[in-house]
Amino acid sequence: MKNDKPRKNAFLMFIHKMGSPPWFYNFTGKFVPWLWAGFTVLTIWGLYLGLFKAPPDYLQGESYRIMYIHVPAAWMSMLIYIVMAVMGFIALIWRVRTMEIMAMNSAPIGAAFTLIALVTGSLWGRPTWGTYWVWDARLTSELVLLFLYLGVIGLYKAMDEPRKAARAASLLALVGLVNMPIIHYSVKWWNTLHQGSSISMTGSKIDPSMLWPLLIMAIAMKFYYGANLITRSRITLLEQDLRKGWTRDVIEGTAGEHKS
Amino acid sequence: MNHAPFIWGSYVISAIVLLWAALAPLVSKRTIIKNIRTFNQVREQSK
């Protein structure tokens, strides 16, 4: 019980600090190069293992190698939606502007991953099923997810006042999050109902030599998300605070020596 | 069927999308920084 209070205060302190634009700008800026570096190294490593080292699949031949981008992108598309909705929730409850900005900047990145999952899934479908589009459960779910993302982005862009827009779009993201499992399972179930036994794209058993590159690529994509999200959020902060003193200090590199 | 074009196509398209998502904000950053500079210049002059 006694430990509870300071811990909570530390958390609130962190949220409070994150809410201060100059602090956020400088603090997160330090991570960006490292995140990009991690992304680059992991991607090169994962692609080398996945595209050149891993053996061909005994059923699908070489085409399964699309998995190393398709599956991480599909994972990211769902993860980013959840993260966006949770940040939106924090933004709605505590009205932290930086959280609003991060939630809203997650949307285009998530939509990009959804698009990648759709396009690569469709390119994977051609050699596997002989057609570019099948109403397979995962592709259909991704398509609905893309619409959810487009709704959030559309609502955010349609409103003039950025903070009000962010709150409205955050609420929409939250409603979408509640619906996401229902949509996911209903689409899955709809698919089995109408197609009987469909061919699944990913086999049930994966050899470790095929699994490692997949995990490395999945982590690489998380680095990409982190780096891209911070980059975008810092730029949005500059844009919104165009008229405030700290933005000039930051871009002229005179932070600290500014005299009012 | 030759699978190579589909595999390489997937990775090329993914690379393009990821690069575009990473570079698009940097383009807008340049105009924003320019806007901040002009705003502050105008304010300095009007003082």
Place this chain on the structure above:
Amino acid sequence: MLTESLRESMFSAFLALLRRDILLAFRRRTELLFPVAFLLVVVSLFPLGIGPGPNLLARIAPGVIWIAALLATVISLDGLFRSDFDDGSMEQFILSGHPLTLIVLAKIVAHWLVAGLPLVLLSPLLAMWMNLPLDSLGVLIVTLLLGTPILSLIGSIGVGLTLSLKRGGQLLSLLVFPLYVPILILATAAVMAASDGLPYGAFLGLLTAGLVTSVTLAPFAAAAALKISLS
């Protein structure tokens, strides 16, 4: 804990608002007919576009009727809060001290009674046009009875969010259609199962669960959306 008198006053406010909305809707009778006419036109386009083959029409009937109902609902949704928002009544409601969630629920119920219920009543005609087997007509009506209120409830969140936009109606469909996917799947699956002589009770049970869940959650979300739009 609500005292008896407070509960009574909330209930009477709910009823008063419901009556007011229905009366207002009937004062503009022609506008009331737009979604209904829209539904009829959309469904009649399918035989024209696909061909009058009775078997094919019967096969796609549940999907066509349900998609037309989704479209008609979205068209009528735009008016859910619009006039109250434009003439300032919405702010009055909020100032009245009654919980906004209750007000929103009353407006949703009124909306369903004037826009959703006519769709249900028209469904026998649509089923006849689409050559739907008579045995599954009952199931179609039940799915519409359970499903169209969910459409109004979920739709009210989207309307609340787009209210302050000039062209909110165009964005609304993008916001709500993805959320309608599970209802469309469940409802059409139930009717198709009935047509094929398969058990359909589970689908209706899930739809009922969806209705109960959305009645309890959607008004809160819609009220929160309205507050953001009015801020």
